[in-house]
Amino acid sequence: MTVAESITEECRPKLADFVRVQFDKARDRWVLQGPERVLVLDETGKEILDRATGAVTVGEIAAQLAREYDAPADVIQHDVLAVLKLLAEKNFLEIADDHS
């Protein structure tokens, strides 16, 4: 099973130490910087990554965003998982399972 496939609601995602979210002043936008990659973040992407600190589960991230944006939880959860899987495939994510 790959890392991307192993991401579930219960995981606590954390951005890898070697990538960073940064404001791109020249272009007025947020980006994720990694080896040979610059990913342009939209508002949702930025909100998700701000919460990928290893402290919160995927399910909690989705629930927080659903409340903030007053959006259906299942739609948000789908978006959150999609973003995190994309990052995991690029090796930009560390995953801790929630056994607590």
Place this chain on the structure above:
Amino acid sequence: MTTLERPAENLTNGWQRPPVAMLTELTHRCPLQCPYCSNPTVLSRRSDELRTEEWVDIFRQAAALGVLQVHLSGGEPTARPDLPELIAAARDNGLYTNLITAGVLLTPEKIQAYKDSGLDHLQLSIQDSEPANADRIANHKGGHAKKLAVAAWVREAGLPLTVNAVVHRQNLDHLESIIELAASLGAHRLEIAHVQYYGWALRNRAALMPTADQVARANAVAAAASETYRGRMVIDYVVPDYFARRPKRCMDGWGNQFFAITPRGLVLPCHAAETITGMTFSSLRDRPLEWIWRHDPAFQRFRGTDWMPEPCQSCEFRDRDLGGCRCQAFAIAGDAAATDPVCALSPHHDLLVAMAQDDAASGVPHYHHRR
């Protein structure tokens, strides 16, 4: 090079937007003598190299212009004792710092000093998976064994590692074991790059050119490995364009997202651009970076699509491949503004194919080592 992962904005002619990434050749000095070295055949002297404070100012200018990533390369960049200061200056300006090294000059202490200065990522070259052949290619005894130790030190320091392997006729049949080696070294990413034939590599083309069979096998091995290692090690595979029918989208467009700086401060639209004899490039010792990016005639020359001849100008692929590679057009067709000979629509395409076949069949084993 840096990939901007969103659909490219429509290109317009003239200056359109800020650069994303830059390659800095901090020195041309290097203990290895690889026959495909991307440095020019006439190397800069140490006494001509930009000084510490000049590089520090360049990083400031680059970040202000919009550059997000800097590749610290050479020659061998770790030959510069001021490298920790340069890394810190780049990081202080918000640049993502990638060190491109052959590794043989490194110690655990140097790696820790780079990390402490803010280094984000390290890319280590290997020449082969077989030690004897690797050392022969680089003409550096013991180099391969040292690189294996370096990879372990890099991981122990907690730095992410890309392994870079340049492949050609004399190591391509080892591709599977090269991939296994990179994975066993703990690489997060493996870059497999077929030789691009400019400068030193052009001179050594007969000794480097793979056969069509080798290339077909390598393509299949790389595709399978991308699946096998998905989520564990990212594999970026640079295809060999002599065997293609459509040109590569070289540099993502001339003067579009990227520039390179030579050890003595010339700013180039591509690190191989100096192979186009007759073109002149501006120096950061004479001009600010922003002026060069926006106005230097060398950057304007092939920017956008207005410069293109037919059949490129009216081609349906014009905006996709942006006319391919100018250095290759110059190397093969003798005209940097010609259609890239890799393109099947180029009048020079058959010549290119014949050259590749002759070179691959030549059996020339020896190299003119870079020195």
